Every structure is written in structure tokens, then in C-alpha cells.
Amino acid sequence: MAVVIYSLIVILALVIQTTIFTSWSLFVVVPDLILVLVVLFSLINGPSFGAKFGFAAGLGLDLLVGELIGLNALTKMIVGTVVGLLALRFFKENYVIPLLSVIAATAADQLFYALGMAVFGVAVPLRLLIEQILLPLVLYNGVLSLLLYVRLYYFNKKIIYWDEVFRRAG
Secondary structure, eight states: OHHHHHHHHHHHHHHIIIIIGGGGOBTTBOOOHHHHHHHHHHHHHOHHHHHHHHHHHHHHHHHHHOSSTTHHHHHHHHHHHHHHHHHTTSOTTOSHHHHHHHHHHHHHHHHHHHHHHHHTTOOOOHHHIIIIIIHHHHHHHHHHHHHHHHHHHHHHHHHHHHHHHHHHHO
16 A cells, blocks of 8 residues: 555656646756655655665656666665665654755765766766756755655655555455
């Protein structure tokens, strides 16, 4: 049951990110809703879930966008795992932690992605990456994390509860 709900969340986020958010671009940068969801769900559910969710969501984004297939899956999986591991040391109810985690994860994700692009022969100048991509993206993703964290935290509790109810019901 929970897998279906998380899959629907990823599909909905992919649709929103590739349709609605493209019209909200700031400096030609689109908010990375997938990354925000990976970070927030990793904070809530831990490293194993973060790795699986990050890989699945990143692969979905790769397949939908169609460039360098597998690179988003790899970067989102790494970010989900690391954030999940760090979340074991922090209180999930602290609202500063999700904001700082999303900011740091956005920077790490973009740097990993740029490194992956360089491996495949696509070079992105570091100054361009920081000034025109990273800074607006950090702003967007930070605002998204503040808007979504509390809702996702309690929604996730409901998902876990109903998943347990359906498991016991058989």
C-alpha cells in the first residue's frame, strides 16, 4: 500500500515539476520538487528509504527528461542516503533541520550532477553553476521545503498507519 502511495507522490511531483514549475522559472532555473521530496522523506524515514526513494524518483525524472539517463537517479540516491544517515542524529520535529538539509542537499546534488556531466563530456563552468543555477535553486528549494515539511511529516505518519492497517487486514 505504501509503495503505491509513494509512487503516486513521485508521479505527481514529476508532472508538477515538468509542467507547472517550468512556468515559474527564476533565472531559467526550475524548482527541483523531486530533490525536495527526496530530502524530506529521507529525513522522516531514514537512509534505506531515502536511497530507494531517491533512486526511483531520480530515475523517473531521468526517463521523463531524457538526458544522461541514470545520473539523476545516482545523485538523488546518494543525497537520499546521506540525508537519511544525518537524520538519525537530529530531531525530526525541528523545522530548521529540513531547511538546512534541503539547502545543503541542493548544493551537493548540483555539484554531483555537474561532476557526472563532466564525466560524460559536458562541461559546466563553476561560476555559471554557482551564480545562475545553484543560488536560485537553493532559494526555490528552501521555500518549497518550508511549505512542504510539516504537511509531509504528518502525511507520512498516515501512510505508515494505513499501510500497517492493510498489512494486518491481510
